[in-house]
Amino acid sequence: MMFIIFIIFLTLLISLLLSKVKKGKNAKWAKLFRISVVVFSISIFTYWFIQKSVIGVINNSVALQIINKLPQTLDFYVINQNDPEKDGILDAKHVGKIRPEYYRIEYLKMDRSDEYWVVGYLGKKNLVYFSQHSVPNKNIDQIIEVQNYINQSLKLSEKAKKQIDAYNHENSKLGIWIVLDFLLLFLNLVLLLRNKN
Template sequence: MVFIIFVIFWACVLSLVLSKIKSGRMAKWAKLFRILTLVFSISIFAYWFIKKSAVAFVDNSVGLQVINKLPQPLDFYLINVNKMENTTTLEPKHIGKIRPEYYRIEYLKMDKSDEYWIIGYLGKKNLVYFSQHAVPNKNIDQIVEVQNYINQSVKLSDAAKKQVDAYNYENTKLGIWITLDFLLLFLNLVLILRKNKS
């Protein structure tokens, strides 16, 4: 998706430059390129947002229910520990902020994993909960009740924190590029509609 966002960005920049061509044979090709850029970009973003907002159910997955029994809302992250031959990779995912006595459901793809970690933050940087969970039977859904402020392993929680920080940094960068794309799309759309009206 990152590559497509860069492509959309440069296509929109080129569309703005081409909007200066107002006459001649090149004007028709420029207008066609600008219209195709708009249609392609809007279609990609529409598909992406629908996919993101849909329920994240995964085939052959393990259902995980995280219940917050603590008196304060916590921001939870999940790290799937993938093990392949001699390497271990940590795959972070944001579960979301869970209020007291509420829960969230996630679906874990456990084909390369038999373990996951749950990290809870009070605020943005204050890690107050870390737990490590094994999945011996991948046919049984998991329920995790967060009842105490605990850190089961300082070493593992430090590794998890680094992964979460990197994950949030990448999401922030992606958010900035998407915002720029939307701004350029809006400018291109306004220019095309205004030209059509005149």
């Protein structure tokens, strides 16, 4: 997705520069390019936001229910080991903040893995919960009740921490590019509508 976001940024920037072309035979082509870039960008973002907001049920997935029995709200992540043969490519997912006596459901794709980790943070950097779980039967959904602060493996929790930091860094970077794209999209849209009036 990062590549598409960057391409949208470049095309919107070119479109903004082409708004200066108002006369001559190239003005018509410039306006057509600008309109197509704006329509394309809005379509891509609409599709992406709809896809992100739909519940992430995946075919042949395992439903994981995390229940917080602790007295404090924890921020949970799930890490899935996708390719165990190649030193295990870790895939992190943010489950979200879970209040006491509440739960969240996440769907895990377990076709190339039979293990996942649950990581809980109190605040942004304080890892207070780490557990490792195997999935012997992929037809049975998983229920994890977090009842105490535990770290089952210091070595694996450090690995998980690095993966979650990388995941959050990528999301922050993506967020910055999306904000820049929206700013350029807004400017292009305003200029196009002002020209019509």
